[in-house]
Amino acid sequence: MVAPAAVAIQDDLIGREDFDAIRALMHRIAGIKLSDSKRDLVSGRLRRRLGVLGLENFSQYRLLVDSPAGDDERLQMINALTTNLTSFFREAHHFVALAELLDRMLATAEQRRLRIWSAACSSGEEPYSIAMVVHGALQKAGAMKRGWDARILATDIDSNMVDLAAAGSYQAERADAIPPQFERLVRRRLDGLVEMKQALRDLIAFKRLNLQDKWPMQGRFDVIFCRNVVIYFDKPTQRQLFDRLADLLQPDGWLFIGHSESLLGVSDRFESQGRTIYRKIR
Numbered sequence: 001m002v003a004p005a006a007v008a009i010q011d012d013l014i015g016r017e018d019f020d021a022i023r024a025l026m027h028r029i030a031g032i033k034l035s036d037s038k039r040d041l042v043s044g045r046l047r048r049r050l051g052v053l054g055l056e057n058f059s060q061y062r063l064l065v066d067s068p069a070g071d072d073e074r075l076q077m078i079n080a081l082t083t084n085l086t087s088f089f090r091e092a093h094h095f096v097a098l099a100e101l102l103d104r105m106l107a108t109a110e111q112r113r114l115r116i117w118s119a120a121c122s123s124g125e126e127p128y129s130i131a132m133v134v135h136g137a138l139q140k141a142g143a144m145k146r147g148w149d150a151r152i153l154a155t156d157i158d159s160n161m162v163d164l165a166a167a168g169s170y171q172a173e174r175a176d177a178i179p180p181q182f183e184r185l186v187r188r189r190l191d192g193l194v195e196m197k198q199a200l201r202d203l204i205a206f207k208r209l210n211l212q213d214k215w216p217m218q219g220r221f222d223v224i225f226c227r228n229v230v231i232y233f234d235k236p237t238q239r240q241l242f243d244r245l246a247d248l249l250q251p252d253g254w255l256f257i258g259h260s261e262s263l264l265g266v267s268d269r270f271e272s273q274g275r276t277i278y279r280k281i282r
Contacts, residue, residue: 014043018058022046022077025066030078030157031212031237045080049073078210079158083232086122088177089129091227094256097277098130098223101254102137105222106148114150115219119211119226119245120157124165124196125174126225127154131200132182153217155209166206168196211241220250227276228258235266242267249280 014022019042023034034042046061053073055061064070065077089095105114116134118127134150156162175186175194187195209215211229224245230238245255246269255270255278257263263270263278270278 012043012047014039014046014058018062021062021066022058025074026078026081027234029074029212030082030210031241032082032232033234033237034081042081046077049076049080075159079160082158084122084158084161085228086125088125088175089179090126090177091259091276093275094225094227094277095129095133097274098256099133099137101223102134103141106137106141112146112148114148115221116152116223117217117221117225117248118152118154119209119224120229121154121165121206122156122158122161123170124154124161124168124206125170126227127152127165127204127206128168128196128200129178130225131196131203132178132185134203135185135199136182150203152204153221154204154206157208157210159208162206162208168201170194212237215244215248217248221248221253222250223254223256224249225256227256228261230261230266231258238266243269246270246280246282251280253280254278255280 019039022042023038026032026034043058046058050056050058050061053061053064055064065074102114114134116130118130121127130152134152138148138150154162154165156165170193172188172192172194175188178186185197185200187197189195226241226245230241233241242263246267249255254273257276257278259276261276263272269280269282271281273279
């Protein structure tokens, strides 16, 4: 494919009409609400797309993403305008609670099936952290020998992040937060990269998924991590999302949300189990 010829982009700041149209489109297709304060951010990130496409101004870009021929670029726009901030074992108390929950499940559950969903996996540190805890709990309980079927679904709206996550390779400093007991599950390479070992990869399936779209999953989950997602949604979108999450959880299933998020006034289908940890009650 031949790259488009370089053109002079006419404006540094996206115009009000174009900005309003872009943020309305983002809300409609991704549920993300962009405030007026994000105008500079939108301008900077979309200017790169204008350069790639050889477009002269934001109006041309708006017409493209709002057209029937704009499917591919709408995906690129979502990738450009979503925020991806994550780390291994971020909000460490969640993983302590997960380990305790798994210990109880493995000791008492009659079923030998475990399903966990990382609903906004970003570049993969969250699902790999979950996989380390799951792997450790299964080994501790001897459950691997007893034929437990454990799977983690990891999804994100950003296709670039899903590709990075599936690759499972990180700069060494990003892996510094991995607890010592899980070091055996990663491989530290001489070139400064840290790779996730096959034992973790085998537990996880990575897929692109827009939480606003229809969900293809059929079975219910025992645990869902949906952290630092609804801070970008308005209240009606939050209510709808938490209702859908509750519907997809097993009775008494657990939901983990982000440190700045709350279900207060948004959903009455969960009961608090600690800081940003909830159990489904109906």
